[in-house]
Amino acid sequence: MxxxxxxxxxxxxxxxxxxxxxxxxxxxxxENGYFGRMSRTVVEEYQRNIELINRSNSVHVRQRFEQIESLDIRAQLAELMGVRAQSVALTRNASDGLQSLIRNYNRLQPGDQVLFCDLEYDTVKGAMRWLARHRGVEVIEIDHQHPATFDSLLATYREAFVRYPRLKLMALTHVTHRSGLVMPVQAIASLAKEHGVDVILDGAHALGQIDFNLDTLGIAFAGYNLHKWIGAPLTLGFIYIAPQRLADIDPDMGEMHFPINDIRSRTSYSTPNIPALMTLPLVFEEHEAMGxxxxxxxxxxxxxxxxxxxxxxxxxxxxxxxxxxxxxxxxxxxxxxxxxxxxxxxxxxxxxxxxxxxxxxxxxxxxxxxxxxxxxxxxxxxxxxxxxxxxxx
Ligand SMILES: Cc1ncc(COP(=O)(O)O)c(C=O)c1O
Known part of the structure; x- marks a missing residue:
């Protein structure tokens, strides 16, 4: 065994x-799907970080966090994901990151089609519908067969790709929050690629309970949070953009802090929960240490x-x-x-x-x-x- x-x-x-x-x-x-608990040691570390940042205020943040610690945290996150640090950027949660990816995907022309299915998260459905109003695209909503099988899931996408030849972009949820169904992401992404359809992956529920590698899955755009199965404090997430696809996502509205070739320009800029971010190294260490x-x-x-x-x-x-x-x-x-x-x-x-x-x-x-x-x-x-x-x- x-x-x-x-x-x-x-x-x-x-x-x-x-x-x-x-x-x-x-x-x-x-109902542990909403968010995960932090361990006692993570809670203590988080409290220490809150107190430190509260005492030292912007001095620590400007001198150490922005210059050194935040880059180190990002590098550790990238290591956890098995990707390069330049391909991840921290966000406030999964919705924030996924919405930035959907809003800023710049390869859509009026008349193109975008697709999502009944099992997607509501904020992802809403963001894809937003594209109809703001990019002039047609939204295709499909339902999966029930009960689903590996073949039925693929067949539903295959049919849609053939039936809607102007499809350019689709949302895909790795683990749906409605039923826990795990999508065969690699097979779907490969089929989508054959038909010239880009995939934005919602990985919120996958991270920490499913062992995966984004390269092997064939995914170029993905959004995650860190508070479900990794055990991090609330208010943290991140996006992944494959380096060779960065130009296909525009800098976010209002962005003026990072150069155009920096993935961090693709997220909505704001003062983050710095003590929570500073807790991440311990969170990753505990996650890895227990297997x-x-x-x-x-x-x-x-x-x-x-x-x-x-x-x-x-x-x-x-x-x-x-x-x-x-x-x-x-x-x-x-x-x-x-x-x-x-x-x-x-x-x-x-x-x-x-x-x-x-x-x-x-x-x-x-x-x-x-x-x-x-x-x-x-x-x-x-x-x-x-x-x-x-x-x-
Ligand atoms: C599948 C899925 N996607 C996205 C989200 C949104 O995550 P967040 O609350 O980090 O924005 C959730 C939250 O439960 C989810 O289950």
């Missing part, structure tokens, strides 16, 4: 790991399979996310087929079983309940969830 798979089931190991996090008593949190995305992903996948395997075939329950290991991760959605209102069932899970989940809508397959274990979730929590779903159905 591979080491990560063995470790994923080792409750004693994960209990020791969980002890590094302070957890408020209350409901069992199965990185491969270890976290294996644990989250194990927890996910534990409840899904217990309820997948029960009448009254539909698990929306496929079990194909290429298409699933720790996040998975389900619905109660005999109950019309999934929000009511979210409340039953909370009130009757102390399980905190979230209802999600917006996918073509309709409303569902999203279940997201976290790194402090136990196998016993998953067994309680399986029992609750079995009884409530």
């Amino acid at each position: 591979p080491e990560n798979t063995r470790r994923a089931r080792d409750e004693a190991f994960w209990q020791t790991f969980a002890d590094r996090y302070a957890v408020e008593p209350g409901p069992i949190n199965l 990185g995305s491969a270890t976290k992903g294996a644990r989250l996948g194990y927890l996910r399979n534990r409840w899904v395997n217990a309820v997948r075939d029960l009448p009254g329950i539909e698990v929306m996310t496929p079990d194909d290991p290429r298409l699933c991760c720790g996040i998975t959605s389900m619905r109660f087929t005999r109950h019309a209102d999934q929000q009511v069932m979210v409340e039953r899970l909370l009130n009757d079983y102390n399980l905190f989940t979230v209802a999600r809508s917006g996918a073509a397959f309709g409303p569902c309940i999203r279940i997201t274990p976290g790194l402090t979730t136990t196998a016993a929590d998953m067994d309680l969830l399986a029992q609750a779903l079995t009884e409530l159905r």
Whole structure:
């Protein structure tokens, strides 16, 4: 058995790991998809940085942070991503970065087509629709087949690429927040390339739980945050632009701080959360020390399979996310087929079983309940969830 798979089931190991996090008593949190916890040591480092910056004010920021530390942090981020430092720029979150990429992509002509699917994040959908109003392009919105398979996802894109010959740009979400479906990014990006379609990748949920390499995926433009599975303070994200494609993204509106050949000119400039940024080196160190995305992903996948395997075939329950290991991760959605209102069932899970989940809508397959274990979730929590779903159905 591979080491990560063995470790994923080792409750004693994960209990020791969980002890590094302070957890408020209350409901069992199965809504870890919103944002991740910081470890106690990261919280302490963040607090130290807040106090330092508050004491020294702009002196530290002008003398050390801007000149030295911010560049070092960027280099460490690039190393984590396996890319060159010149191809990443920090942002305030994923939406901020993705919107800059979409807004500033400069290869669109009026009459061109841009595409996104039902599973994309709402702010990405909104930004792609903005292109219709401001660039005169036609927006193509497609729905994925349900249940999705590797082949159906590819076939849907292949059909769209053939059907809409003026397509130039598409949004793609690596891990959709609606159901946790993992898109076959490499195969889709390769198909898109064959048809001359550029891809802007939303990687918000992928970073930290999926082991990937942007070059291998064939992705030139991507946006991320650092607060989901990496364990960084809130308010941080970044964009990636492949160096040879920098000219295809314009400098952001209002930009006047960086030269045109500097990727940082492609982000919206503002005073960032400097103490949070200064905390990143410790965040990266802890992420790597515990085995990185491969270890976290294996644990989250194990927890996910534990409840899904217990309820997948029960009448009254539909698990929306496929079990194909290429298409699933720790996040998975389900619905109660005999109950019309999934929000009511979210409340039953909370009130009757102390399980905190979230209802999600917006996918073509309709409303569902999203279940997201976290790194402090136990196998016993998953067994309680399986029992609750079995009884409530
Ligand atoms: C798939 C996806 N994309 C983008 C975002 C937006 O991220 P942020 O809150 O960092 O702007 C989220 C947030 O949950 C997300 O799940």
